[in-house]
Amino acid sequence: MTKRLNGLKTSINRRTFVKNGLTAAGAATVGAGLLAHGSSVLAQEGPEERSGRLTEGDAAILRFLAAAEILETDLWQQYNELGGIQDSEVPGGSGSAPYTAALAVLDADMAQYIHDNTEDELTHEVFINAFLASKGADTVNLDEFRTLPSSHATGAQQIGRLTNLMHLTVDTSWWTRYRSGTKNPDFGDTFDQAVPSLNVGRHPAIPRTDDDLTPSGHIQAIANTAGFHFGTIEQGGTSLYPSLAQRVTDRDVLRIVLSIGPTEAMHFQTWSDKAGNAPPLTDPKDPTLVFPDLNSPPLGGEEFQTNLIMPEPTIFLSRKLPTCSIVRPTATNGAAVGALKFLTAMGLFIGQSQAFFEIMRDLAEDADEAKIGLG
Numbered sequence: 001m002t003k004r005l006n007g008l009k010t011s012i013n014r015r016t017f018v019k020n021g022l023t024a025a026g027a028a029t030v031g032a033g034l035l036a037h038g039s040s041v042l043a044q045e046g047p048e049e050r051s052g053r054l055t056e057g058d059a060a061i062l063r064f065l066a067a068a069e070i071l072e073t074d075l076w077q078q079y080n081e082l083g084g085i086q087d088s089e090v091p092g093g094s095g096s097a098p099y100t101a102a103l104a105v106l107d108a109d110m111a112q113y114i115h116d117n118t119e120d121e122l123t124h125e126v127f128i129n130a131f132l133a134s135k136g137a138d139t140v141n142l143d144e145f146r147t148l149p150s151s152h153a154t155g156a157q158q159i160g161r162l163t164n165l166m167h168l169t170v171d172t173s174w175w176t177r178y179r180s181g182t183k184n185p186d187f188g189d190t191f192d193q194a195v196p197s198l199n200v201g202r203h204p205a206i207p208r209t210d211d212d213l214t215p216s217g218h219i220q221a222i223a224n225t226a227g228f229h230f231g232t233i234e235q236g237g238t239s240l241y242p243s244l245a246q247r248v249t250d251r252d253v254l255r256i257v258l259s260i261g262p263t264e265a266m267h268f269q270t271w272s273d274k275a276g277n278a279p280p281l282t283d284p285k286d287p288t289l290v291f292p293d294l295n296s297p298p299l300g301g302e303e304f305q306t307n308l309i310m311p312e313p314t315i316f317l318s319r320k321l322p323t324c325s326i327v328r329p330t331a332t333n334g335a336a337v338g339a340l341k342f343l344t345a346m347g348l349f350i351g352q353s354q355a356f357f358e359i360m361r362d363l364a365e366d367a368d369e370a371k372i373g374l375g
């Protein structure tokens with residue numbers, strides 16, 4: 001107990017200095033507030049949580065992943081209510097026929113895939129928290145942050161949400177990143193956008209009200225946005241798990257991250273294929289939003305052609321080694337904080353409270369402090 005409290009005090013000072021650069025007195029005040037808040041968010045006592053029979057590092061990595069999965073579940077649930085299949089496995093909502101039909105333009109099975117992706121995320125979240133609890137470690141509960149508004153389109157439940165799908169800035173650079181045979185983000189390389197106008201401004205990925213259901217080009221633009229956002233989210237998970245797995249110590253924890261991570265890749269691969277079916281168009285209600293023809297000049301070729309959905313072999317670890325077909329990025333340093341920045345930058349948390357960002361930042365920083373052998 002004494003040891004834990006000592007660790008807690010050190011941790012508060014470190015966090016506040018790192019994050020806010022405050023004086024010692026200020027740090028103590030902010031730290032106390034954070035702790036008081038954290039105690040209601042985490043099942044036990046705040047930012048420096050119990051790790052039970054796990055190392056601190058393993059528990060912190062799993063807690064960050066649990067939080068990420070809770071957020072994923074929340075956003076997928078919103079997609080499923082309007083554009084998926086509402087049933088006993090994924091209850092809630094009653095569907096929006098025009099949105100579901102627009103998604104079906106990308107693939108006739110889109111509703112089923114949305115449903116199954118949603119169910120998968122829910123099981124990830126529940127399993128990781130249950131595993132943490134089984135080891136006597138603190139779990140993650142973000143319920144108090146379910147405060148963001150639902151879509152008002154017919155078919156959505158009217159409940160508080162953790163995430164916001166109505167003002168997204170969607171980074172579509174994964175499209176060319178996985179098609180490049182010479183570049184890798186872990187070497188500092190950057191990549192062209194498949195849909196540049198999605199990566200600027202704010203775009204709805206679900207209908208906000210029934211006004212968004214017409215004209216047909218507009219709801220199609222929303223469905224196209226969702227189609228690319230699905231890939232953006234799931235490629236993030238595809239990178240996050242192998243990035244964090246490198247710092248896991250316990251064999252069961254390693255098995256968990258090595259077994260969940262590839263399911264994110266299965267999701268990503270599916271969405272990567274479907275996004276290529278998004279019809280080229282300009283949103284009639286927002287002419288700045290243009291979905292280009294990815295198969296015709298000036299696009300097309302190795303970087304854009306829609307059927308090139310298998311990862312192109314590229315540089316890995318060292319330029320002296322042969323190219324390799326790999327997930328990218330997978331650098332482990334700062335992976336959790338990087339994932340949080342990525343989710344924040346896409347506008348997923350627009351409207352969330354300062355306390356939400358502080359808790360998420362703590363969870364990410366704790367995960368990134370995990371070191372092999374030092375847990």
Ligand SMILES: [Fe+2]
Nearest residue numbers: 069072121124
């Ligand atoms: Fe997941």
Ligand SMILES: [Fe+2]
Nearest residue numbers: 072234237264
């Ligand atoms: Fe996922």
